[in-house]
Amino acid sequence: xxxxxxxxxxxxxxxxxxxxxxxxxxxxxxxxxxxxxxxxxxxxxxxxxxxxxxxxxxxxxxxxxxxxxxxxxxxxxxxxxxxxxxxxxxxxxxxxxxxxxxxxxxxxxxxxxxxxxxxxxxxxxxxxxxxxxxxxxxxxxxxxxxxxxxxxxxxxxxxxxxxxxxxxxxxxxxxxxxxxxxxxxxxxxxxxxxxxxxxxxxxxxxxxxxxxxxxxxxxxxxxxxxxxxxxxxxxxxxxxxxxxxxxxxxxxxxxxxxxxxxxxxxxxxxxxxxxxxxxxxxxxxxxxxxxxxxxxxxxxxxxxxxxxxxxxxxxxxxxxxxxxxxxxxxxxxxxxxxxxxxxxxxxxxxxxxxxxxxxxxxxxxxxxxxxxxxxxxxxxxxxxxxxxxxxxxxxxxxxxxxxxxxxxxxxxx
Ligand SMILES: *Cc1c(COP(=O)(O)O)cnc(C)c1O
Numbered sequence: 001x002x003x004x005x006x007x008x009x010x011x012x013x014x015x016x017x018x019x020x021x022x023x024x025x026x027x028x029x030x031x032x033x034x035x036x037x038x039x040x041x042x043x044x045x046x047x048x049x050x051x052x053x054x055x056x057x058x059x060x061x062x063x064x065x066x067x068x069x070x071x072x073x074x075x076x077x078x079x080x081x082x083x084x085x086x087x088x089x090x091x092x093x094x095x096x097x098x099x100x101x102x103x104x105x106x107x108x109x110x111x112x113x114x115x116x117x118x119x120x121x122x123x124x125x126x127x128x129x130x131x132x133x134x135x136x137x138x139x140x141x142x143x144x145x146x147x148x149x150x151x152x153x154x155x156x157x158x159x160x161x162x163x164x165x166x167x168x169x170x171x172x173x174x175x176x177x178x179x180x181x182x183x184x185x186x187x188x189x190x191x192x193x194x195x196x197x198x199x200x201x202x203x204x205x206x207x208x209x210x211x212x213x214x215x216x217x218x219x220x221x222x223x224x225x226x227x228x229x230x231x232x233x234x235x236x237x238x239x240x241x242x243x244x245x246x247x248x249x250x251x252x253x254x255x256x257x258x259x260x261x262x263x264x265x266x267x268x269x270x271x272x273x274x275x276x277x278x279x280x281x282x283x284x285x286x287x288x289x290x291x292x293x294x295x296x297x298x299x300x301x302x303x304x305x306x307x308x309x310x311x312x313x314x315x316x317x318x319x320x321x322x323x324x325x326x327x328x329x330x331x332x333x334x335x336x337x338x339x340x341x342x343x344x345x346x347x348x349x350x351x352x353x354x355x356x357x358x359x360x361x362x363x364x365x366x367x368x369x370x371x372x373x374x375x376x377x378x379x380x381x382x383x384x385x386x387x388x389x390x391x392x393x394x395x396x397x398x399x400x401x402x403x404x405x406x407x408x409x410x411x412x413x
Contacts, residue, residue, distance in 0.1 A: 002237045004283060004363040005029060006389065008324040011285060011361045014387070014395055020361070021286040021303035022385040022401070023372045027064060029281045030368075031391070034068035037273070040248025044255070046268025050094040052229050053079045055274030055369035056282070058386055059086050060398040065277065066092075073272040074113070077104045084111055094226065094272060096140065096187060098162055102129045109134060116140055116187045116226070120168045123175055138185030138226065139164055139172050143206060147190040149198045155191035163188065169210065173218050183223040185270075186211055193232035193275060195242050200227050201250030204269075208258040215264060226270040227251070233279040235317050235366050242276070275369040282368020284308050284384075288360045297334050299356045304338025305345045306381035308367055309374040312344040320348055323361040328354035336362070340379050372399075377407060 005026045006014075014024075034049070041047035050073035051065045057079060062072060063086055071092035074080045083093055084107075093113030097104060100122065108115055109130040116138035117123065127133055142163025146153045157163075164172055173184060186207050191199055204227060211222045234241045251269065259267055284307060290300035310316035320336060322328075330352040338345040347364055356362070375383040382402035387395055 002319045002321070002365055003326075004321050004323070004365065005281070006283075006285075006363070008361060010389075011323060011363075014285075015361075017395070018385060018387050018397065019401075021284060021301070021307050022387050023307075023367055024283055024285050024387050024389060025061060025278070025368055025398075026281045026389050028389075028391045030061070030064055030278060031068055033281065034065060034070060034277065037244055037248075037271070037277075038069055040244045041251070041269055041271075043248070043252050044269045046224065046266075048268070048270050049277070050092075050226075050270060050272045051277055052272050052274030053082065054373060056278050056371070056373055057082055058372075058398055060388055060396075061278065062086050062088070070277075073274075074108070077101070077107055080104065080107045080111060080113070083113075089113070091136075094138075094270065096226075096228070096272060098140075105129045114138055114185065116185065117164075117172070118162055120164055120172045120175075123172060123179075127179070133176065133179050133181055135181060136183040136185070136223065137176050137181045138187050138224070139169055139176075141166070141169055141186055141188045141207065141210065143188075143190070147203075149196060149202050154194060154196075154199070157190050166210070170214065170217065173214055173220050177218055177220050182221060184214070184220050185224040185226055186214075186222065187226035187228055187272075189228035189230055189272075191230050194230055195232045195234060195239055197243055197246045197250060199230060200247045201254050203227055203230075204251045204254045205258065208254060211264065211267065212258060212262045215262065222264060222267055224268040224270050226272060228272045229274050229276075231271075231273055231276040233275055233366060235319065237319055241280075244276075278368035279366050279370070280368060282366070282371055284364040284367045284371060286362050286364065288356050288358050288362060291356070291358060297332065299334045299336045299353075299362075301336060301338060301347070301362055303347070303364070303384065304340045304379075304381055305342065306340065306376050306378055307338075307384045308347065308364060308371050309376070310370060311347050312342070313374075318347060318367065319365040320351060320353065321363045321365065322354050322356055323363055325354040325360070330354055332356070340381065342378070377402075380407060382407060
């Protein structure tokens with residue numbers, strides 16, 4: 001059973017101040033989870049999580065994570081500007097970008113962030129853009145082929161646009177070393193939304209071995225290894241959540257097996273988690289505004305794919321709770337739809353739910369990451385508000401909803 005982190009009573013109270021739809025976040029759970037991650041890697045003195053800003057680019061949430069010791073992982077100019085505005089700079093910024101415009105590199109260098117290069121040609125591009133290279137640089141690795149755990153294909157890095165090949169990693173580190181870089185990092189993101197506890201340890205083994213080879217062949221100092229994102233969350237009620245303590249322990253074992261004997265026991269471990277940090281601790285609150293019975297039964301809600309794109313974009317499952325009816329039998333088969341003139345604007349297709357009535361609150365689960373941030377304005381729909389359920393039980397507006405004036409602001413009348 002998936003249980004929302006709010007009750008119907010709380011939602012009724014909230015509705016006096018915040019009209020639906022809105023994304024709601026749970027501060028207490030966000031902090032608890034961030035502390036657990038930190039604990040899982042406490043064996044590594046240099047450990048740091050760089051929250052993937054793109055998942056939920058909200059200053060209040062970024063500040064909460066920063067207070068819990070997280071840096072930020074950016075991939076665009078505006079995300080860098082956002083960090084600067086929030087007061088996060090220097091080594092607390094990781095810049096893992098691809099197909100990068102010059103002005104983005106420029107701002108990252110100015111803020112003192114760590115640049116993670118996606119391609120070998122970016123060395124020269126970066127040098128032309130900012131002059132002398134920073135002393136601390138990272139390169140993104142792509143081993144190609146399939147990424148497998150126990151002969152099961154998890155993902156296909158060979159098809160991904162990211163990263164340098166293995167020979168390019170050696171070539172790039174040699175060039176960077178000869179240009180005066182003194183501290184090196186290795187980064188890879190090889191599988192997305194994994195709920196197995198073996199993803200990070202398996203990835204770490206590949207990266208640690210590469211680090212040992214690079215160190216032996218080029219004499220470079222590897223300062224950090226960035227395991228990036230990819231630890232997933234259980235979107236479906238029958239899925240198990242990843243056990244972050246066990247994941248941390250798995251990485252520690254591989255670290256002791258490979259890095260420590262090579263005299264590299266000072267390497268810091270970084271993560272760039274997005275989904276894992278916030279996904280389960282946000283939900284989309286919406287209300288049923290129409291019911292339609294034709295060839296199928298439709299529940300029409302006041303949110304649409306512009307507020308949460310994942311189901312429309314890749315058929316992603318998001319659990320739905322009809323508030324106040326948690327204990328009623330799920331004996332009605334519905335499509336839950338938004339109002340876009342796009343037939344893929346459905347939060348759920350053929351979903352068994354209790355009988356839904358007009359006015360019911362529906363909570364769409366696990367929208368805390370890659371939810372509001374993927375919003376858009378198709379059909380003139382406006383992005384919704386974001387509300388924080390604070391630790392003290394009060395609620396705070398942390399992003400207002402867009403208004404028609406926002407929509408018209410970029411137009412020329
Ligand atoms: C998207 C992204 C992440 C976060 O991915 P999650 O699946 O949310 O953990 C981390 N690093 C980079 C470079 C990314 O593009």
